[in-house]
Amino acid sequence: MGRIRIPLRIPEKLSVRNKLGVCWSMDFMRDSSRNQCRFRTFNVIDDFNREALGIDFAVNLPAGRVTRYLDNLAEYHGYPLTIWVVNGPEFTGKTFIDWAKSHGITINYIQPGSPYQNGKPFITRKDLMKH
Secondary structure, three states: OOOOOOOOOOOOOOOOOOOOOOEEEEEEEEEEOOOOOEEEEEEEEEOOOOOEEEEEEEOOOOHHHHHHHHHHHHHHHOOOOEEEEOOOHHHHOHHHHHHHHHOOOEEEEOOOOOHHHHOOOOOOHHHHHHO
16 A cells, blocks of 8 residues: 655745734644543644634544634634644645635645744653653
8 A cells, every 4th residue: 555645735934923813823732631541632823922822622623623613713813814734634634625715714734844833843741741
């Protein structure tokens, strides 16, 4: 069986955001509780002031739940013009892409191997324990 290929993305230079609500960065993290129950968090950050707009958590976060959560955030903050995400399956699927198109949102994908482009590093629990 062959490797799954991620579609080629045209890299875009990073720029400093100059207005609140224009661009959001979002990503998933995972962890487990003391009794080893695993869960995921979905984190949304405004790139202008690095404010955490919201964190949703559950054992499973399918695209439908993610888009509903983003709609809830947009009721308070308004929809962004641009979203920065990783090239993961959560953000390259039809549900997420169709949702973004329906709201006039441009999806920008960070360059593979460059997690710091998404406004925050990928931090694992192990990384946190080092400090």
